[in-house]
Amino acid sequence: MKKAELVLVPSPGIGHFASMMELAKLLVDRDDRVSITVIIIRLALDSKISRYTESLTASSKSTRIQFIDLPSDKTNTSNDHPSKFITSLIESQKPHVKEFVSKLLTPSELNPKPPRLACFVLDMFCAGMIDVANEFGVPSYIYFTSSAAFLGFQFHMQDLHDKQEVDLTELKDVDAEFEIPTLVNPLPVKVFPSVMLSKDTLPVVLYLVRRFREAKGIILNTCEEVESHAVKCLSNSEGPAVYQVGPILNLKGDAYDVGSDGSNSNRDIMLWLDDQPPSSVVFLCFGSMGSFSVDQVKEIALALEHSGHRFLWSLRKPPSEGEIGFLVDHAYQQEVLPDGFLDRTAKIGKVIAWAPQVDVLAHPSIREFISHCGWNSILESVWFGVPLATWPMYAEQQFNAFEVVVELGLAVEIKMDYRREFLTGNEITLGAKEIERGIKSGMEHDGHKLKRLKELSEKSRKAMMEGGSSFSSLSRLIKDMIIAGDTVHVP
Known part of the structure; x- marks a missing residue:
């Protein structure tokens, strides 16, 4: 039996990192021949990955996943635009990754029989690491943590730019729609990601998409049942093979995301939800970086109060300069919420900082999920059959x-x-009336949407079971990975 060592390189954002760790667990659980080395690139200001890997190591029964911490790099990337920062960081870490993988593959006293390297699996933002994989003579796979439709959109936009010489940045204020192969409906420019429309950031996006095309395959966190048109379109197109293996979710909750004092308020939140009637609560949560101005916070509060619906609201404080994590305390809530709001809504609402999102969405009292529309959150909404109300902010949301x-x-x-x-x-700043309309529309979700959501919830779960579409696609991925890697050399 051929054994295969996979080198995984996640990006340092916790949402991407946690999703890739779920993929890692899925791979080793599925096939005894697979072992994984995870190379950790850290952000100095973010301790969530440390907490996450500690909890993962403590709870993991598998000895076939090991973590390698890269040394903190002194390269100055602090002046980069946020969207350029990650690619600069990845570039600076290439020599370290090469050094550690070389050690992994070189026989030594402690390691007389080094593993057989099969491939690199790279987060979508780490596509530049394809260069390192090439030096070892092994293929690369991209783990794409957004939707299949969005991957197709990026490929199409890159083609327009490179082959038809369309200047995408000139579309910023254009009221137009585009036909995208992975979408059935025309896509308005107004929902294009900002990074595709800026002269500062478009080159970064195009660089990454071009690198995607160099990969042997792209692993998609989706399933045929949810994105049938997009998956079929990508499967039938030229370019890397696609493997839809999702929905890959961390269903055991977010042990890494706790209060700034190290406390975990999960129990209080769940006890409060236990006291609420079934399908009665609006859950508002906008991701690990979803915060609002004080004016917007007040409008949300007014909308919730006027709607009369029960609510659980994860409220995050905007970051100060140099901060990434920003949880809030009661003093901040008193400062930014309308006078008397907490007292007036005490019987029907709860304002929290950290939200155990998976546990909350799984709770029978939740009726509506107002979300920033991160792809992980969308998949969780479908998995648990909770109607979604969209409030996107940045990236591809x-x-x-x-x-x-x-x-x-x-x-x-x-x-x-x-x-x-x-x-x-x-x-x-959205006004309270507009927000209230959205809340009520979501709470009174029409029967057709609800029925379709419940059907997709069941189908997404079956996709991951033996014989399901994603189960089969993962088997194909592992087979392709294991037969690779026969030409490995240590540079």
């Missing part, structure tokens, strides 16, 4: 909102083209 509202017919819109530049503000 506007595109995701369009996909679930228009393309898949699974969600209602609060504001689909709400946009702000990544982590830099510039946001508009």
Whole structure:
């Protein structure tokens, strides 16, 4: 039996990192021949990955996943635009990755029989590491943590730019729609990601997409049942093989995301939900970087109060300069919420900082999920059959909102083209009436959408079971990985 060592390189953002660790667990659980070395690139200001890997190591029964910490790099990338920062960071870490993989493959006293390297599996933002894989003579696979439809969109935009010489940045204020092969419906420019429309950031996006095309395969966190048109389109197109292996979710909760004082308020939250009637609560959660201005917070509060619905609201504080994590305390809530709001809504609402999102969505009291539309959150919403109301902010979230509202017919819109530049503000302020309309629309979700959502929930679960579409696709992926790697050499 051939054994295969996979080198995984996640990007340092916790959402991407945690998703790739779920993929790692899935791979070693499925096939005894697979062992994995995870190379950890850390952000100095973010301790979540440390907490996550510690909890993973403590709870893991598998000895076939090992973690390698890269040394902190002194390269100055602090002046880069946020979207350029990650590619600069990955570039600076290439020599370290090469050094550690060389050690892994070189016989030594402690390691007389080094493993057989089969391939690199790279987070979508780490595509530049294909260069390192090439030096070892092994193929690369990209783990794409957004939707199949969005991958097709990126490929199409890169073709327009490179082959038809379309200047995408000139589309920023154009009221137009584009036909995208992985979408059935025309896509309005107003929901294009900001990074595709900026002269500063478009080169970074195009660089990554071009590198995707060099990979042997692209691993998609989706399933045929949810994105049938997009998956078929990608499977039938030229380019790397695609393997839809999702939904890959961390269903045991987020042990890494706890209070800033190390406390975990999960128990209080779940006890409060236990006291609420079935299908009665609006859950508002906007991801690990989803925060709002004080004015916007007040409008959300007014909308919740006027709606009269029960609510659980994960409220995060905007980051100060140099910060990444930003949980809030009671003093901050008192400061930014309308006077008396917490007292007036004490019987029907709960404002929290950290939210155990998976546990909350699985709770029978939840009726509606108001979300920033990160792809992981969308998959969780489908998995648990919780109706979604879209409030995207940055990255590809506007595109995701369009996909679930228009393309898949699974969600209602609060504001689909709400946009702000990544982590830099510039946001508009939605009024309380518009937000309240979205809340009520979601709480009174029409029967057709609800029925379709429940059907997709069941199908997404079956896709992961033996004989399911994603189960079969993962088997094909492992087979392709294991037969690779016969020409490995140590540079």
